[in-house]
Amino acid sequence: MFRRIIGLLMLALGLVGIVISAAGVYYGRQAVDSTFSGLDDTLVLATQGLDTAVDSLELAKLTLGDVNNGLDTVGEATLNMAKTVTDTRPLLDQVSVVVSQNAPASVEAMQSSIPALAEVAATIDQTLSTLSAFSIDEEILGVPFKYDLGINYAPEVPFDEAFEGLGSSLEGLPEELRSVDGNLSVANENLAAISDSIVAISADLDTINGRIAEVPAQIDSYVEIVDQINGSLETVRTQVTQQQERVKLILTFVLVWWGMPQLALVMIGWDFLFGRRGATAKEIREDVMEELEEEFEELRDNDDEKKE
Template sequence: MFRRVIGVIMLIIGVVGLLIGIGGVYASSQFIDTMGERLDKALVLTSDSLNNLVSTLDVARSTLVETNKTMETVQQSLTGVGKTLSDTKPMIEQSSTIVTQEIPDSIEAMQETLPAIEQAAGTIDKTLSTLSSFKIEQEILGIPIGFDLGIEYDPSTPFDQAIADVGDSLEGMPETLRGLETHLDTTAENLDLMSQDMDQLSANLGGINEELAKLDPIMVEYIRIVNEANSDLQDIQAELASLFQTLKTVALVLFSWFALMQIVPLYLGYELVTGQRDPDQYVTEDELDEELAKTNQKQADTAVTGNDDAGEGEAAS
């Protein structure tokens, strides 16, 4: 009874092992195919992502190059503006000297001479009026004679009044012009500050432009690295089919071998259950030696008998 129980257990172990082997062949094939498809999709997605990254890096590099050129242009423009403002300051200072000092002094000098000019203008005006009215109309010997100097002078505003009006219009102008000195000086200072700010801004842009220029080789190196990684991924993707086919073959061999190994427990279990493997039917070692001795003795007797028969046959002949 115990042997039958052991036989049943061996049969169960063999059947389970056989099912595991057969199921392992199918499951491993399905698992490897699924993993291959997923890995292939992941590699394709990664390769597409790397291609997009390369495109993005190319766009970023082009943007950096264009920005670098733009910054150079802006820097040159700021440098030119700063120089223009710096060159304008002396002109403003010189204009300030002329407007706030020389012109007011000249106007004041003119104002001092205007009374004399006005007096002279009055005299000139009276003289011209007199000459304009000078005419001779007489008859000599019954012959009318008339002539004048050909001067026509009848201004709407007398000459001296015009000079006086000019003097009136110049009243307060020197003080007004001198009052512009503060504004012109402030303008000159502001121009100087603006020139310095432009120069500083130009220098800052130059520094930024240098840093941007350093980024270009870095971007080129990044693009090279990403392209190499993408190429390696494509090589791996090309080798995946053969790799997974090899894995499937290895799994098939291993699980087939495992299934074949279940023949032993199946065979032993079958013999134990059917009673074919009974220890009582097997002889002991001593009994085996006795049987071998008997067999050898029989063979020896048979050989002797055969020799005797052969001798008698020869004698009879």
């Protein structure tokens, strides 16, 4: 009787182990798919954010190109006026218009665009810093998984501060340009001095324009960096997909390996319940009948003892 109880217990434990192994394979693979799917979604979102940043940089580059062209035009016009003002006084009024109206308007247009450019630059800086710190260091079923993008982004001067510095260099310039009008009116009879002032202004515009002309090259370098990061993200996504299948295979192997002994436990329990391992059906039936006859005889003996 004790043998049958042990056999029943081992049979039950073995069956439960097999069920747990099968359920672990099914739900474990689903959990792995869910985990890696979330990681893939994060990488896709990062890629989309970088694409948006590239579009913003391209727009900023076009805006700076327009400002650069405008300042080129203003600088050339100012220089031409400075050359002709010494020869004819009527040109002084035209110089006054160019210097006190057109040039300040162009500089103010650029100043108004700098906050938006600085905001875009701050977003890019934050994105690049986040991607530089991005790494995965986890252990799944004893298997270490480590990923990083291989990006080291630590500029000496943040991108947004560079734009803000450019904006600071332009502060007060429109007012200075407008104040020239009054000076030109007062110095109408001193054309030589006015010509020198206009030449100096033209030089300032050339300096500012030279600084602005350097910005598109920096934007191109940032776009190239973002493109490289996008390529790295695509590589990481491919590697993640490959690792996903590997993790699922390892998980399946481990759970199946764990479930095989449970099958042996079921076989042993079955043997304890119904007889020798590998016995034929006839032998098992004979063993069961013998056990039943022995139990009936014990019951009869107990009844006889009670009657006596």
